[in-house]
Amino acid sequence: AQSVTQLGSHVSVSEGALVLLRCNYSSSVPPYLFWYVQYPNQGLQLLLKYTTGATLVKGINGFEAEFKKSETSFHLTKPSAHMSDAAEYFCAVSAALFGNEKLTFGTGTRLTIIP
């Protein structure tokens, strides 16, 4: 079984400041990890994913995340926030299985950018 905990349902940062959104996971098997972004009135868009290999993964819009097995974490960062980053962000985990894949999501973090 898998679970995801996102610390902080709301995060506010100033434009140009570092963005850090926290995600911790639990998984009984090697996990696949994801960050999705949801803009108002839209579906979820994949930002980045970790499956195997390099533990630092880069995604779209300047975001990156690092898989730390020892800390069971997959925190999302961006060096410099932009107004267009305001959205809701979801961390998700999937068991590293073939075929019948199921995602387990966290409750989301709403990111607000202060001008």
Added chain:
Amino acid sequence: ETGVTQTPRHLVMGMTNKKSLKCEQHLGHNAMYWYKQSAKKPLELMFVYNFKEQTENNSVPSRFSPECPNSSHLFLHLHTLQPEDSALYLCASRLARGSSYNEQFFGPGTRLTVL
């Protein structure tokens, strides 16, 4: 049309009505999903279809009835819903194939309000 589309985008219905949500994917995928997104709760997986066969029913009440006539279309038939069923219903699809991982692509969702 490209990606995953959902219609209608907004739906208001009474508790005695019958309505259907439609999802269509134009990506050549073979797995489709229904999720429920309620405020302050994680996305809840409802149903999974692989190659038109239902492979997951996540203890969803029978007032929700899915239908997958082919790999490109997915429906969610609704009848005698309750106000607590009001939510954003998201459809997703992915290419489930062998040992390579392919992520889920989401549609924009249908905002359902049950009066």
